[in-house]
Amino acid sequence: GLWLNRFIQAYFFQIRDLNSQARLILDANPTYRVHPQGAPAVCDLGETINDFADRFQTLVEERDVQIQQAQADLETERNLLAALLSELSSGVLACNQDGQILLYNRSAHGLLDQPQGETGVGGYVGLGRSVFGLLDRHALTYALDRLHYRIARNEPGDDRVVTFVTTAANGRLLRTRMAEFRVGEGDAPGFVMTIQDLTQSIDVSSRRDFILQHFTEQVRARLANVRAAIETIETYPDIDPIQRARFHRVIQEEAQTLGEELDAAMGAYARDLKAQWRLEATHGGDILWAIQNRFTRELGLDVVSDQVDERLWLRIDSYTLVHSLTHVLRQLRDRFDIRSARLRLNVLPSIREQAPLAALDLVWQAGSRDPSVWRDWSREAYVVADEDATLTLKEVALEHGGEVWFQVDQTAGEAYFRLLLPMLDVQTRPQRPAQEKPATTPIELSLRSSRPEYYDFDLFHQAGLDQALTARPLKTLMYTAFDTETTGLNPASDEIISIGAVRIVNGRILRQEIFDQLIDPHRPIPRVATEVCGVTNEMVQGQPTIDQALPRFARFVENTVLIAHNAAFDMRLLQQQEATTGVRFVNPVLDTLLLSAVVHPRESDHSLEAIAQRLGVDVRGRHTALGDALVTAEVFLGLLKLLRGQGIVTLQQALDASKETYLARVDYQ
Numbered sequence: 001g002l003w004l005n006r007f008i009q010a011y012f013f014q015i016r017d018l019n020s021q022a023r024l025i026l027d028a029n030p031t032y033r034v035h036p037q038g039a040p041a042v043c044d045l046g047e048t049i050n051d052f053a054d055r056f057q058t059l060v061e062e063r064d065v066q067i068q069q070a071q072a073d074l075e076t077e078r079n080l081l082a083a084l085l086s087e088l089s090s091g092v093l094a095c096n097q098d099g100q101i102l103l104y105n106r107s108a109h110g111l112l113d114q115p116q117g118e119t120g121v122g123g124y125v126g127l128g129r130s131v132f133g134l135l136d137r138h139a140l141t142y143a144l145d146r147l148h149y150r151i152a153r154n155e156p157g158d159d160r161v162v163t164f165v166t167t168a169a170n171g172r173l174l175r176t177r178m179a180e181f182r183v184g185e186g187d188a189p190g191f192v193m194t195i196q197d198l199t200q201s202i203d204v205s206s207r208r209d210f211i212l213q214h215f216t217e218q219v220r221a222r223l224a225n226v227r228a229a230i231e232t233i234e235t236y237p238d239i240d241p242i243q244r245a246r247f248h249r250v251i252q253e254e255a256q257t258l259g260e261e262l263d264a265a266m267g268a269y270a271r272d273l274k275a276q277w278r279l280e281a282t283h284g285g286d287i288l289w290a291i292q293n294r295f296t297r298e299l300g301l302d303v304v305s306d307q308v309d310e311r312l313w314l315r316i317d318s319y320t321l322v323h324s325l326t327h328v329l330r331q332l333r334d335r336f337d338i339r340s341a342r343l344r345l346n347v348l349p350s351i352r353e354q355a356p357l358a359a360l361d362l363v364w365q366a367g368s369r370d371p372s373v374w375r376d377w378s379r380e381a382y383v384v385a386d387e388d389a390t391l392t393l394k395e396v397a398l399e400h401g402g403e404v405w406f407q408v409d410q411t412a413g414e415a416y417f418r419l420l421l422p423m424l425d426v427q428t429r430p431q432r433p434a435q436e437k438p439a440t441t442p443i444e445l446s447l448r449s450s451r452p453e454y455y456d457f458d459l460f461h462q463a464g465l466d467q468a469l470t471a472r473p474l475k476t477l478m479y480t481a482f483d484t485e486t487t488g489l490n491p492a493s494d495e496i497i498s499i500g501a502v503r504i505v506n507g508r509i510l511r512q513e514i515f516d517q518l519i520d521p522h523r524p525i526p527r528v529a530t531e532v533c534g535v536t537n538e539m540v541q542g543q544p545t546i547d548q549a550l551p552r553f554a555r556f557v558e559n560t561v562l563i564a565h566n567a568a569f570d571m572r573l574l575q576q577q578e579a580t581t582g583v584r585f586v587n588p589v590l591d592t593l594l595l596s597a598v599v600h601p602r603e604s605d606h607s608l609e610a611i612a613q614r615l616g617v618d619v620r621g622r623h624t625a626l627g628d629a630l631v632t633a634e635v636f637l638g639l640l641k642l643l644r645g646q647g648i649v650t651l652q653q654a655l656d657a658s659k660e661t662y663l664a665r666v667d668y669q
Contacts (some may be wrong), residue, residue, distance in 0.1 A: 014038035015045070017602055022049050024600075027641040029616035030057040091195040094181070099131045099140070102190065111197055112168050124556050126513040128478045128505040131193075135176070139166035143178050144191065151180065165198065173198040215265040222258040226251050281424050284312035284345045284358065287321065291343060294322050299333055305343040312345065313424035314358060316400055321419075324396045325362055328381050328417060335377065338364050347423070356423035357402060363416040371408045374415050378406035381417075393417070469588065470652035474640055477651060479504040480556070480587075481563040481633035482515070484570050485533040485625045487525055491572040495521035496546055497535050499553055500625030502633050503560065507640075509633045515556045516626045518543040533624060547581045550574070554583045561651065565608045565632050567591035588651060592635050594658035599642040601661070611635050 014037055021034040033053060036046020085092055091108030095101055109125045112134045125134065132140060143162045150160050161179045168174055175196045181189070229247040233239065239247075288305040295303040332338040342363040366374060381393070397404040402420035409415070469477075482501035488494035501515040520540045530536050544552075564570045567589050578584050596606045600614070612619045612631055615638035619631055643649070648657050 013602075014042045018042070018046055018049060020600060020602065022053075023645055024614060024642065025049075025053045025056065027645045028638045029614065030060045031616050032614065092192070093131060093195070094190060094192045095131050096190040101125065101127055101129050101131055103127075108195060111172060111174065111195055112170065124513075126503055126505075127510055128503075129559075134169050135174070136166045136168075139164060139176075140178075143176070147178060147180055147191065211265055215261060218261045219258065222254045222261070225254045226258075229254075280315065280318070282314050282316055282318055284308040284314055285310075287314060287316065287318055287360075288343050288345055290318060291322050291325055294326050295329055295341065298326060299330055301329065301333060301338075302340040303343065304340075306345070308345050309347075312347065312358060315422045315424050320396055320399065321360075321421075324393055325417075328362065328393070331377075331381055332364060336369075340364070348420075357420045358423050360419045360421055361416045363414050366408055366410075366413055366415040371410065374408055375406065378417075381406075393419075470655065471650055473649050474643070474651060474654060475507060475649075478560045479563050479590075479633075479636070480560040481509075481629045481636060482553075482557070482570065483564060483625045483628035483632060484573055485529075485535060486573065487521055487523065487529050491569060491576060494573075495519075495523060496573055496577075497521050497525060497529070497540055498533065498625040499549065500627070500629040501553070501556060502626070502629050504563070504633055504637070507637060509630070509637070511630070514626060514629075515553060517549050517553070519549050520545050546577055550577055550581045550583045554585065557585070557587060560587060562587045562589045563592065563632060563636050564589070565592045565611075565628070565635070567593070588655075590636070590651075590654060591658060592632055592639060594661050595636070595639045595643065595654065597661035598648070598654075598657045599639060599646065608632065608635065611639075615639070 018034055018036065021032070025032050025034070030053065033050050034046045036043040036049075085103075085105035088105055088107055091111045092103070092105045093101060093108050094103040104125055104127075113125045143164050146162045147160065150162075161177055163175070163177050165173065165175050175198050177194045178191055179193075180191045229250045233244060233247050285308040288308060292303045292305050295301050329338070329341060332341075342361075344361045344363065345358055347358050393404045397419055400419075400421050402422060404417065404419050406417055407415070480501050480503050482499065484496050484500075485498035486494045486496055497519050499515065499517050499519065503510045503513045518535065518540050520543045522545065525535060525537050525540070562571075562585070568591070571585070571589060574583075574585050592608070592611065593606050596603070596611045600606075603610075603614075608628065608631060609619055611617075612635055615635060617631060617634045617638060643654060643657075646657075648654055
């Protein structure tokens, strides 16, 4: 019996381990190498497997290079299309016949997505999501019926576009143009839409109407008083001097009030105009380079610029700014033969604490000319002519929420225009602790590595497990990999302080479709938890509470299979919030901890770090909710390949296999 046991240990178990490791190389991680142990013949077999692995890795790398070369042109066209779509001001959506989103650009995301920080409003834009949850279903259905009718009648191409106005789930009013697109002959596989926001234009129009109406009413009343006073003076030329002075005072006061009303109306109009113009973040050095380059190229002038602080960023309309200053310098060249100028950009110390404004100066040598000559000319230079419009430097300044003036420095012999421009107000998040203190207690040591393994058989009986879904192949499902950070390790008493998630569609991690939310637990965060996940009490102040964040997270994960590592811990945390939030998660759940035990039953370490190392996944950002969610997503995609090699290809098969692992146990107190 002893010899038989040694034989089995030396050959049977070691060969089974070699087979498991070889399968890992073949299906998931070509860079992995087996670690042979036992009898000499088994060790020789392991070395042979490693030799095969070296050649296999070389072949895989050569194949990848060939594929990359073959797809280079296609990738260039795709990138060009993506770049064009991302910069379009109109939103673009492409959907299949069932309304699932196949493509969207940045503008569509901004128009349709749920506003950040708001609860109970709108939905989420993402690949594979339904457009019927973002736009009014009845309007979309009606538009599709009209399209099908026009195509059936074989109407011309321009008539196959339907334009309609509808309301988005987030409350925006949108003008939508819809057309069907075809890959080839036959039925149209889907439709494409462009969307534009009408809400802002309607609001702008309403505000301007109000400004005009209010100003008109005020002007009518003031002019009536002035007219009455003048008519009285004209009708009674011999009026008492005291009465005449009173009427003169009325005219003066009404004229002054009328001027104030005009200034107020112009200010309101300027603020409204500023709200429409697009101000973008621009580095101070970049805008000086753009102005200097424009002066040199178009005007042929010698222009120098002062050094700019690397931390100085502006929020400006760069085109309008460059155009207006070019117009001013062109006048200087043509009228006063100015051939050189200097640009400088500095923060004004006197207003540094009150308003983040910077002073942009256009400086030139005033020479021996009388300062009054420059001042008379400066009034004309305030007007900037364009091909189809005229604006003033005052309007350019008001657009940016600043001011403009002209000044002559007789001491230095210089004259200059000064534009006050808004600096970019960058809000910095509190920094995480730079270094972790060494763990001393068993709880701290546990937190520093991985959570204790929890499991609950209720996970296999989620309400979202319908037969049609569980029978579908794993590769056809949509997933959401998620993770939570908490104040401790007891799901019954500790609170969630952060949720991170990322979606997986068609075997691709959609890194642009993430959920990353800090949560205020309304209790102090223990020092140990802060040292692990980096979330401090200051960081969660003012953040949404769990009853505000959880409904948004539920909408983010709807119609997907949830993926987590040690999933029962996170799911129990979510279940603990059902009573207070009214949110219940019925999604099917897969656990990478159990799936790892399925594909590697003889491995003793199934921590996220160990699995990632076996699968060749780069582990970064651990112990943050979003970082762990991204690592979990990559690990899950690697495990899918190994599951396929064991014949596990459907959701039901994956759930059944997970239930049979030795880790599927209850460990809750």
